[in-house]
Amino acid sequence: MKIVIDEDKCCGAGQCVLSAxxxxxxxxxxxxxxxxxxxxxxxxxxxxxxxxxxxxxxAIEVLP
Incomplete structure (x- = not known):
């Protein structure tokens, strides 16, 4: 698994931090x-x- 982030899309909601x-x-x-x-x-x-x-x-993409 690889994670790709698009910082330009990120709105700073913080849901990712709460999840992982x-x-x-x-x-x-x-x-x-x-x-x-x-x-x-x-x-x-x-x-x-x-x-x-x-x-x-x-803003988060999870690749295989």
Whole structure:
């Protein structure tokens, strides 16, 4: 699994951090998503996919 973030789409809602705090964080100055692990372990798949699904801006893409 690989994660791709489109920072230009990110609106700083923070749903990704709530779903998968081990993989996502937010910048202090503007709330834009910060990817902590672009290739997380497989056991993180469910929370990462939940984060992508909950993102109101569709800024997270999960690749196989």
């Amino acid at each position: 705090a081990e993989v996502f964080d937010q910048r202090d100055e503007d709330g834009i998503v910060v990817l902590l692990d672009a290739v997380p372990p497989e056991e993180q798949r469910a929370p990462v996919e939940e984060a992508a699904a909950r993102c109101p801006a569709l």
